[in-house]
Amino acid sequence: MTATASRVLVLNSGSSSVKYQLLDMEPDSAGGSAAGTRLAVGLVERIGEETSRLAHTPLATGGGTRETEGPIADHEAALKAVAAELSADGLGLDSPQLAAIGHRVVHGGLKFTAPTVIDDAVLKEIERLVPVAPLHNPANITGIRTAQALRPDLPQVAVFDTAFHTTMPEYAARYAIDVETADAHRIRRYGFHGTSHAYVSRKTAGLLGKDPSEVNVIVLHLGNGASASAVAGGRCVDTSMGLTPLEGLVMGTRSGDIDPAVTFHLKRVAGMSEDDVDVLLNKKSGLVGLCGDNDMREIRRRIDEGDERARLAFDIYIHRLKKYIGAYTAVLGRVDAVAFTAGVGENAAPVRAAAVAGLEEMGLAVDADLNAVRSGEPRLISPEYARVAVAVVPTDEELEIAQQTYALVNA
Numbered sequence: 001m002t003a004t005a006s007r008v009l010v011l012n013s014g015s016s017s018v019k020y021q022l023l024d025m026e027p028d029s030a031g032g033s034a035a036g037t038r039l040a041v042g043l044v045e046r047i048g049e050e051t052s053r054l055a056h057t058p059l060a061t062g063g064g065t066r067e068t069e070g071p072i073a074d075h076e077a078a079l080k081a082v083a084a085e086l087s088a089d090g091l092g093l094d095s096p097q098l099a100a101i102g103h104r105v106v107h108g109g110l111k112f113t114a115p116t117v118i119d120d121a122v123l124k125e126i127e128r129l130v131p132v133a134p135l136h137n138p139a140n141i142t143g144i145r146t147a148q149a150l151r152p153d154l155p156q157v158a159v160f161d162t163a164f165h166t167t168m169p170e171y172a173a174r175y176a177i178d179v180e181t182a183d184a185h186r187i188r189r190y191g192f193h194g195t196s197h198a199y200v201s202r203k204t205a206g207l208l209g210k211d212p213s214e215v216n217v218i219v220l221h222l223g224n225g226a227s228a229s230a231v232a233g234g235r236c237v238d239t240s241m242g243l244t245p246l247e248g249l250v251m252g253t254r255s256g257d258i259d260p261a262v263t264f265h266l267k268r269v270a271g272m273s274e275d276d277v278d279v280l281l282n283k284k285s286g287l288v289g290l291c292g293d294n295d296m297r298e299i300r301r302r303i304d305e306g307d308e309r310a311r312l313a314f315d316i317y318i319h320r321l322k323k324y325i326g327a328y329t330a331v332l333g334r335v336d337a338v339a340f341t342a343g344v345g346e347n348a349a350p351v352r353a354a355a356v357a358g359l360e361e362m363g364l365a366v367d368a369d370l371n372a373v374r375s376g377e378p379r380l381i382s383p384e385y386a387r388v389a390v391a392v393v394p395t396d397e398e399l400e401i402a403q404q405t406y407a408l409v410n411a
């Protein structure tokens with residue numbers, strides 16, 4: 001790495017997509033920590049299909065989004081196409097200014113408690129975790145291998161979705177099942193969205209003018225996937241997702257918490273296969289299963305028109321959310337703030353209002369005017385008298401990955 005190397009490429013590789021951001025992490029002139037300036041952002045989707053699409057926005061040059069459509073066969077071709085787009089803006093991956101590539105890796109098991117420079121042993125361990133993350137880790141591995149081939153000399157860093165949750169005490173992480181069976185198959189609660197929970201809990205502390213070690217925060221990451229976490233003094237002590245991202249809150253297409261016997265029943269009585277049940281619970285449940293829509297905007301529009309199915313889906317979603325706020329209040333003992341984040345949490349004021357409605361006894365309230373403000377900035381939406389702050393804190397997983405990656409390669 002040269003002295004001028006201050007750029008980090010963040011890659012989030014899915015099974016048929018690659019999201020990327022190139023950030024400049026140069027420390028500020030006061031010598032403070034890197035704030036991160038976005039130089040380019042983009043997305044390759046439908047990899048492996050005839051209709052692949054690359055959308056690239058070169059923020060550094062102020063240029064508009066360039067979209068190209070046409071077959072992109074695999075992740076290698078996708079990354080090469082991204083590299084070509086970046087080169088066209090003078091931001092090529094061959095630049096000596098590139099310090100590292102940071103990869104989002106969904107499952108790090110128990111071993112990876114922090115961002116890690118990837119070598120053969122690390123890659124093998126990520127591979128060993130494929131059985132507990134069959135949908136995500138293989139795509140992440142492909143992304144890493146492809147990036148390594150492109151820049152073998154560059155540090156590649158894995159930032160794990162599970163890492164923030166590895167501080168959960170054993171009594172929160174273990175399922176109450178036979179210990180030998182659980183250990184033999186690494187069955188326990190790992191939690192996901194950790195990069196977001198880490199970022200948002202820290203930002204929330206900042207919003208309160210406190211150090212993260214001084215505050216207890218409930219983070220509600222409500223996107224298409226959704227999870228809650230209880231963060232005590234900067235450390236995660238409980239989270240709603242489990243062995244997989246299926247557990248917990250009602251999500252866009254996932255059921256969240258469910259009696260596991262439902263799965264036996266579907267197999268025995270409805271004649272469904274393992275895969276059928278998997279698809280049902282992960283893709284055809286949650287809001288989409290309940291009312292046919294998983295976009296909260298559409299659900300709210302339907303409710304305004306008097307649609308009963310949309311109303312019930314919304315009520316089920318809110319009921320589950322409330323249960324987790326209550327549960328994590330009990331887990332934390334004292335709550336300083338509840339922070340809403342991600343697509344729904346940041347944008348859907350009616351969800352925020354409904355989630356804390358009736359919880360005044362627990363010190364929670366939302367100021368209707370503050371809640372109605374639309375902004376991309378972290379902000380408080382609780383009235384001054386409320387004992388617990390309610391905050392909206394836009395998440396930024398890419399920035400968090402870039403910061404962790406940059407800090408690690410400069411350590």
Ligand code: AMP
Nearest residue numbers: 223224294295296297342343344347348
């Ligand atoms: P995410 O997974 O964080 O990108 O969140 C995606 C979800 O956010 C979508 O499925 C919508 O339900 C929700 N969302 C995005 N924008 C809005 C909005 N303006 N109002 C309500 N919900 C929104």
